[in-house]
Amino acid sequence: MAEAPRLKDVARLAGVSVKTVSNVVNGTVSVAPQTRARVQEAIDALGYQPNMTARRLRTGRSGVIALAFPELPSPYFAELAVEVIAAARRHGCTVLMDDTGGDPAAELRIASGLGDQMIDGVILSPLGLDQAKLLSRERSIPLVLLGEADLGPVADRVPIDNVAAARDITRHLIAQGYRRIGAIGWQDPSPRATAEQRLLGYTQALQEAGMEVDQALLPPVRSYFRPDGAAAMHRLLKLPDRPDAVFCFNDLMALGAMRAAHEDGLRIPEDIGIAGFDDNEEAEYSIPSLTTVAPDKRRIAELAVNCLLERIEERFTGPSRLVQPGYRVVVRESSLRTGRP
Template sequence: MGDVRLKDVAEHAGVSIKTVSNVVRGEPHVAEATRQRVLRSIKELGYRPNPAARHLRTGRSGIMALAVPDLVAPYFAELAAAVIAAAKARSYTVLIEDTGGDPDEELRIASGLGSSLIDGVLLSPLDLDQAALASRPRRVPLVLLGERDYELPVDHVLIDNVAAAREATAHLLALGHRRVAVIGAQRGTASATAHQRVRGYQEALYQAGVPYDPALTSEVAAYRLADGARAMHALLDLPQPPQAVFCCNDLLAVGAVRAAADRGLVVPRDLAVVGFDDVEVTRYSVPSLTTVAPDKAGLARLAVDALLRRVGAGAEDGPAVLYAGHRLVVRESSGGGERYEAAGTSAG
């Protein structure tokens, strides 16, 4: 089957050679039903594109880069898997880079890794400032992921963090809790996620007529399990400890639940907890964790399609800000009844 040609795939799928070529190159302007028919024929016939030949013929390699600040973090690992799946559906290969949040590394990747074999870059920046990013060579198409707010002529894909955090906090308030804390505040330029989620928390308090108490806002150095546990212990040491806590990611929330257990508290009877990200472990933790579920698959599709639109068509329209969906998944940690067997998938 190594000699299978585009012509053979076209005849098998009942489409033109150009249509097969468009699918193989990841062109976005192909009807989804047609794309799936061509992909089935490619699989059945065992067709394998020749990357070197494609690069010579089209100037494209079929390779995109995805750069995240921490691939060990469950959210970024799950997002990377979603991007790989979305890219594979467009006949693209993904090169994964872990920047560690290093601005020099982020700029190197945003500039195309110094390689002519990268068609485009998906970048989730942590500490790269706008001036440095604006200075990068424009040869390689770039799409940004995440919450950093840049005023640059590039597409940006994200979720509405303010609205999501507001909904999570409103859920706790609706349960009758009035001393609701937040774990995850941060300072500095690399804390856009924290700023937006804390802002949503504050908006929910305001809308419910609950005064904001700065003592209930807990700063953390990082979004790790230990940071969540330390912050929860400090909140429980307050003269008036919280009745509930919204955590800015799931690792902070799992750490908070552990700290509560260490103090003899039962979640959610003595303390209601909500997280953010809906990583897999939250469905199996005890108790299972109420959390905000970003549509990771939808975010990945939006990002891959936005990048390929720039790569394939050389789109000249202005930059777009594209929002993926989210939903609140109510489980045991806030008093909900959903157990791990019934845990939902990411929002659609």
């Protein structure tokens, strides 16, 4: 059996010192990005795996972090998970993944480290958890929260500005000449933070353009999947004064809405414009391709992992932080009625 690659093997291949490789693997010292990339390439090429037992004896840490989303089958969460794993690997960390289904008890268990002393910290996108429950967690380990939910100053948060993003994509629809713009994604009677923030941005854009917010154009949905978007769009298209554009609060609902419009014989974007949110890979390859908001998933992952490691390694011990990565509106065929963005 071949001997497992060691730090000195990685150092030799990367052309750096063993100490530099150790710094990259353990994340203990800042390393120049180009050097870090070269070391990571050598690690990947050799298949080097850190000795977790030795690491724990030396630092008291395992290098294992937990990552949990409410809906792993969702393309957005799946794509973000890939970025988090890649960011963690660049710091020599291993990621343990879980799917909470949005259940508060499952989210609390994850936030407490799953009762596993081997887990150094947690990155969690909560859906059902509230501040009181989070404060009751059994084990207070380093925690970073993703997503729109604001649970108070209990952990570092890495959300994008959902209100601004929804406002910007609605402004784009208005600039394209659409005047009766619906929105799919409101939840009734218990709206979640995603629905509240994206509805607020949509509303602000309409109001600043002097346009009315028509409640008839806001069909509620139960969840954020393709069938929900299709059902909501069918309801909108049955209105006597149907919309000429629709902003969907995620790409999956937008794809369902596009299917419903096609079934009703409408052309996109000539008869009705459609926009989404998340910039899943499917959005680029749908017919027509989907205009959407693209959160910077790579930056979200990098910031979340960096914040968590700073807490784990006690390089930052201050109050909870709110760090906002960027986003952009990606204009594609589904809304481009005037021939320009």
